[in-house]
Amino acid sequence: MNRASRPSTTTRSAMLLLSGLLLLPSSILAEPLSEGSSLGHEYQVEAVATGFGTPWGMAFISDTEMVITGRAGQLWLLNTESGESSELSGLPGDIATRGQGGLLDVQASPSFGSDRTLYFTYSKAVDGGAATTLARAVLSENSDQLTGWEDLLVTDSASNAGQHFGSRVTFDHEGYVYFGVGDRGDRDNGQDFSNHASSIMRLHLDGRVPDDNPFVDDADIPDEIWSLGHRNPQGLAYDLERNRLWEIEHGPRGGDEINVIEAGENYGWPVVSHGREYWGPVDVGEAESLPGYVDPVKVYVPSIAPGSLLVYRGDAFPDWRGHLFAGALVLTHLNHIAVNAQGEIGEEDRLLEGLGERIRAVAEDNRGHLYLSTDSGRILRVSPPN
Numbered sequence: 001m002n003r004a005s006r007p008s009t010t011t012r013s014a015m016l017l018l019s020g021l022l023l024l025p026s027s028i029l030a031e032p033l034s035e036g037s038s039l040g041h042e043y044q045v046e047a048v049a050t051g052f053g054t055p056w057g058m059a060f061i062s063d064t065e066m067v068i069t070g071r072a073g074q075l076w077l078l079n080t081e082s083g084e085s086s087e088l089s090g091l092p093g094d095i096a097t098r099g100q101g102g103l104l105d106v107q108a109s110p111s112f113g114s115d116r117t118l119y120f121t122y123s124k125a126v127d128g129g130a131a132t133t134l135a136r137a138v139l140s141e142n143s144d145q146l147t148g149w150e151d152l153l154v155t156d157s158a159s160n161a162g163q164h165f166g167s168r169v170t171f172d173h174e175g176y177v178y179f180g181v182g183d184r185g186d187r188d189n190g191q192d193f194s195n196h197a198s199s200i201m202r203l204h205l206d207g208r209v210p211d212d213n214p215f216v217d218d219a220d221i222p223d224e225i226w227s228l229g230h231r232n233p234q235g236l237a238y239d240l241e242r243n244r245l246w247e248i249e250h251g252p253r254g255g256d257e258i259n260v261i262e263a264g265e266n267y268g269w270p271v272v273s274h275g276r277e278y279w280g281p282v283d284v285g286e287a288e289s290l291p292g293y294v295d296p297v298k299v300y301v302p303s304i305a306p307g308s309l310l311v312y313r314g315d316a317f318p319d320w321r322g323h324l325f326a327g328a329l330v331l332t333h334l335n336h337i338a339v340n341a342q343g344e345i346g347e348e349d350r351l352l353e354g355l356g357e358r359i360r361a362v363a364e365d366n367r368g369h370l371y372l373s374t375d376s377g378r379i380l381r382v383s384p385p386n
Contacts, residue, residue: 035385038336038349040319044386045352048371048379049083052076055373057105057120057168058363061112061139066363068373069120071102077143078379080365090137090146096123096130099162105179105361107169109136109205116141121167121179124151128158132165132181132196134203152207153224155196161185168236168308170245176210178202178226178245178261180233183269190229190269193221198269200233200247200261202226214264229267229293235309235326236261242343248306248326251275252284256303257296258324258337258345268293274301297345298337305330307360314368316384327359327372334359334372334382351382 032044055076057069067088068076073095078085095103101123109117116139124133134153137146157165164182171177180200183189189197193215201224202213215221235248245261255275259267272293273285289295300306307327312320324337333353338346352359358375365371370382 032385033380034352034355036351038320038351039323039338039347041317042385043317043351043382044384045355046381046383048080048381049078049085050376050378052085052373052377052379054102054360054375055377055379056103056360057107058361058371058373058379059106059108059118060363060365061108061118061143063366065143066365066371067106067108067118067139068379069103069106071097071104073097073103075103075106075146080371080379080381086144088139088143088145090149092122092124092135092149094125096125098123098130101130101162101165104132104165104167105169107171110171110175118146119169119177121165121169123165124154126154126158129160130165131155131158132167132179134169134177134179134201134207150207153201153203155181155201155224156222157181157184157189157195157197159184159186159197164232164250166233168234170236170238171205172238172243172245173240175205176202177205178236178238180230180236180247180249182230182232182249187270190231191266191271193225193228196222196224198228198230199225200227200230200236200245202263226263227261227265227267229269229271231269231273234306237309237311237324239311239322239343241313241322244343246309246311246324248309250305251300251303253278254301254303255284256300256306258298258309258326259294259296260343262294265294266292267296274299275303298348303330304328304333304335306335307358308362310362310364310370312364312368312370314364314366316368325362325370327362329358329360329375332356332358334362334370 034045054071104121123130137149166180183198232250252275326335334351336349361373
């Protein structure tokens with residue numbers, strides 16, 4: 001290059017600045033999709049990545065990496081800083097991807113740092129249709145494949161119906177794993193305790209049944225069951241600080257419920273419900289409350305169609321600690337529910353309604369930023385304003 005064609009100092013500086021900006025993560029340069037305020041904190045929403053089909057479950061495995069399940073039977077690794085993703089191998093070949101079924105939730109083991117174990121729920125193809133199944137597998141050291149896939153419990157919930165599989169996974173601080181199964185579209189399952197449908201299960205991390213499960217001495221009820229009478233538990237989250245298991249489930253045309261789950265209790269479906277029949281203005285069940293059944297702590301009429309549940313524990317939004325967040329599908333928002341020091345439900349706020357997104361899953365990173373998956377295939381981040 002001759003002297004006349006060489007860029008000036010000012011031009012070279014501008015080029016260097018531009019090239020540096022182009023190397024920055026896209027989230028720094030992009031304008032927020034939405035901004036707002038909720039129960040004590042301002043926030044912004046950014047798009048992290050897209051193209052994930054129906055991303056059903058999310059779990060962080062490091063500060064900046066999460067695994068994402070696709071209901072159609074895919075598993076991805078996403079770098080939440082760069083937005084780059086790759087598809088992982090090692091899933092089983094018997095995932096029944098029909099209706100609401102498929103590859104469902106994923107959660108990292110409480111000791112993931114040492115055992116690299118991921119827990120999954122999925123609808124497994126079996127004789128009689130498909131059954132909600134709890135499984136686990138080990139993520140390879142270079143995070144490109146699963147090894148040692150192991151079904152821990154293939155539930156007795158097989159049906160040719162394509163709905164109400166559940167199913168979220170959560171852990172307490174005593175070495176137990178919990179997951180839920182819906183009624184599989186058959187209301188009679190709600191109070192038929194001979195199978196696993198309409199129930200929350202509790203197991204040791206290796207799939208063994210705990211000796212103190214509430215029905216281990218009852219020959220008529222499966223030993224794995226922890227609670228009964230659930231229509232379709234789509235959110236399950238353990239509050240480690242309050243030692244409390246929260247659940248959110250779908251009601252019919254109203255009557256979505258948030259429940260505090262206690263061992264051996266019956267939550268009433270379909271005898272007790274706040275919902276109405278799909279075919280007309282007729283109440284479902286006998287009453288909204290009856291002796292012998294546990295009442296929900298919160299009811300949604302009309303339904304929001306919950307997709308998940310999270311207990312917030314982070315530092316980014318300290319006033320939100322202990323609060324509940326649920327993705328809403330039909331009413332397309334992030335549902336924020338305050339919980340006071342005594343564990344009582346308080347004020348509710350509905351975020352991101354303007355985005356028009358069916359919010360499926362909610363996860364939290366180590367900074368306390370929230371990540372949302374949407375049925376349009378996007379991953380969004382909720383963080384404090386820049």
